[in-house]
Amino acid sequence: MKFATKLIHSGQTIDPRTGALGMPIYQTSTFRQQSVDNFGKYDYARSDNPSREALEEAVAELEGGTRGFAFASGMAAISSTLLIFSPGDHLVVCDDVYGGAYRVLTGIFARLGITSTFVDATSLEAIEGAIRPETKGIYLETPSNPLLKVTDLAAVARLARARNIITLVDNTFMTPYLQRPLELGCDIVLHSGTKFMNGHSDVICGFAVVKDADLGQRIRFIQNGFGAILGPQDSFLTMRGLKTLKIRMDQSQQSAMAIVEWLSRQEQVTRIHYPGCPEHPGHAVHMTQADGPGAVFSFELDSFETTRRLLEGARYSAFAVSLGGVESILSYPARMSHAAVPPEERLRKGITDTLVRLSVGLEDPDDLIADLAAAFDRRS
Incomplete structure (x- = not known):
């Protein structure tokens, strides 16, 4: 499918129960179970909700990933995803990273023992020079916010993969329509879905998308455990905005x-x-x-x-x-x-x-x- 067609037909675009052209808003917190021995697919809406699931599947397909996760904000997506790292881990981060990401990295994750070095990510040599034995992640924006600096994603992905380092890319400015970092070898794509993905200034939301199944399971565990999920009505509105x-x-x-x-x-x-x-x-x-x-x-x-x-x-x-x-x-x-x-x-x-x-x-x-x-x- 071409991208315009994917926008309309990615994920669960038809309600399997009624045939409605679009998933309805499942405005519920819990689901009735029929058997003590075999629970259904849905039990509690923090873990799964059909409205959120349809959006997550659509965003994952658009980015060329296998798993997508919808969060209550872009910062919820960033912060939850960064929880895959542990005390003692080190990150290399692009120098003019979004201020909210800078705040959480320096004010919260640093206090938890996850440190960051900020470098000019337009220079592959600067990124490589900042890598330490304990470096576990490289966090990028390209174009960056607000100076629109550009990082060579394929080159950084090769550098990182050779050292078993995870590459995270905030793709908010470009959206999967204009840029797909997973196809360039990066590991995690992040979005403030509040912006172009929703596109109507009426929803706060965020996304993380991965291609690797094991990495997806790690983020899924954090999403369910930390609980900063996107609600069903906002999922519906974002799915509607995504189509255009x-x-x-x-x-x-x-x-x-x-x-x-x-x-x-x-x-x-x-x-x-x-x-x-x-x-x-x-x-x-x-x-x-x-x-x-x-x-x-x-x-x-x-x-x-x-x-x-x-x-x-x-x-x-x-x-x-x-x-x-x-x-x-x-x-x-x-x-x-x-x-x-x-x-x-x-x-x-x-x-x-x-x-x-x-x-x-x-x-x-x-x-x-x-x-x-x-x-x-x-x-x-």
Whole structure:
């Protein structure tokens, strides 16, 4: 099947009991059993629920995996998956990792004895140089949030596999439509499904997907034991949103490229971070492992005054946390996604007070450009 067909027909798309075109919301916490000796497939909804199961199967198939797991948030997916590691284990992590992941790695897992070294993951040599005897995992984002740095996933996967190290990749920006890390040799794919996968800014959810059965069993044990699962109604809504992923991404990506081209000609813009730009240092690598540059980019402005004017003055691009919705969203990483990172560390990573991130939605790109132009020119 082509990807557009997979979106409609992956997982349990027909209710086996009624023939309904779509799994219903099984809004129940428990299931009646018929025999003391033989329990049915479902017993308690933390362990399994038909609505969640249908979504998990669909996401696993889209990523080219064998098992998928749906969690109550992207951070629940990340944190639960990181519990496969044990005290004394060490992780190598991309330097400008999402602020929530940085917070949980440095504030919680470090306290539990699982340590991390943050490196420039665009350099295979930097990753290799950070590996220790106790290194058990390499945690990546590509393109990264918010600087859109690109890591060569196939090269890192080969490096890791030769050393029996697990490779984890946050694929939120790209989605399985544009990039499938498991096919490049990585072991675990993570998503904030809140973003493009659901796509309507009305559900908080997260996913982990694996290809290896044993690794799947380890995450399954943690999902059931830790219990940070996605509820049936949110599973239903996310399944509904997932079906339009391709057409949403196609439109948003096309608009993003038009807006980037316009921004490149504006005097207030000093730098653009977008792997679709030929001058982006990771452009060539990205285009060998992904099917497009995506709909999210960041850019730097000439002053804090211009930055404030844009964030507070834009009408069609909401000044808000998050990304990947049908509406365009302007975010301010220094005080939003990366607020948990200490100021000096943010500056070292290149996350300045004039950096803005734009997730392009489904509005007409001409209207978005006109709105940005008006915000640049508006004076208080």
